[in-house]
Amino acid sequence: SWNQLSSIFPGTKGKYLRERYRNHLDPNLKQHPWTWEEDQILKKCYLKYNNQWELISRYLPGRSANQVKN
Numbered sequence: 001s002w003n004q005l006s007s008i009f010p011g012t013k014g015k016y017l018r019e020r021y022r023n024h025l026d027p028n029l030k031q032h033p034w035t036w037e038e039d040q041i042l043k044k045c046y047l048k049y050n051n052q053w054e055l056i057s058r059y060l061p062g063r064s065a066n067q068v069k070n
Contacts, residue, residue: 023066030062042068 002014009017023029034042038060045056053065060068 019066023064026064028062029064029067038063 002018004014006012006014006017041059042056045059049055051069053069057063057065057068
């Protein structure tokens with residue numbers, strides 16, 4: 001539980017730890033620049049789903065919703 005984990009780190013909330021892990025620390029996240037193919041998928045999905053970043057990120061394995069949004 002993220003809330004239990006936050007008790008180890010005084011002054012932090014479980015929500016912060018979860019978001020930090022999901023958007024930056026998860027070892028499954030791609031940290032390299034976007035490929036041309038990923039960019040094309042993003043464009044296509046944005047036209048279909050507008051700014052539903054979480055949904056779009058499902059089409060881009062290894063990219064978080066935050067990476068897709070930014």
